[in-house]
Amino acid sequence: MPTCRHCFSTYPRNYFIHGVGPRAQVCVRCGVEKGLVTEEEAPTLFNNSQKNARFGIVARRYSFFLYLPILWIFWSVSLSEVNPWGMYFLIALILLTLLTPLWFIYRASQFSGDMARLTPAYDRPEGH
Ligand SMILES: [Zn+2]
Incomplete structure (x- = not known):
């Protein structure tokens, strides 16, 4: 590049x-x-609205990886001692952690389609 x-x-x-x-x-x-x-x-x-829309799509795609560690920290700090809700939350958290990569892969085509929709059409000129 x-x-x-x-x-x-x-x-x-x-x-x-x-x-x-x-x-x-x-x-x-x-x-x-x-x-x-x-x-x-x-x-x-990109104009401002395109920039914001693209940033929103990227943020939505990757925000799971920000929330998961926060939820794990929340569970280990405050909920792990609570019976039985600590166990329920742990099970939900494990399921969420296992499903996140699958969801990430599943939504990849939607993500690239949204990004393509927000990318202006471009014709490469002769000689470039
Ligand atoms: Zn420059």
């Missing part, structure tokens, strides 16, 4: 503007910020 000359970030090729001289190796965000291209000329620059 190429690196932007201005912000030193690496992106796939379709997140770069095209041209030579000052426009070579410049990502779409730096290109718009430095006035090399307009926003209409950079279809792969």
Whole structure:
């Protein structure tokens, strides 16, 4: 993946503007910020609502892996001594922990479909 000359970030090729001289190796965000291209000329620059929607999808996909350790810590700190609810919660927690990777794999195609829906159409120009 190429690196932007201005912000030193690496992106796939379709997140770069095209041209030579000052426009070579410049990502779409730096290109718009430095006035090399307009926003209409950079279809792969995400606007704010696209950014928020994409972040929401990613957060929804990975939030399970944040909640599970929190639930385990909650159980070990406060519920493990309580009878019988500590045992019930432990069983539910074990089931949840075992089902999470399956759910993650099961939802992968939904996730990539949602991300594709929120990715602007892009035609690679000749020679790139
Ligand atoms: Zn850049």
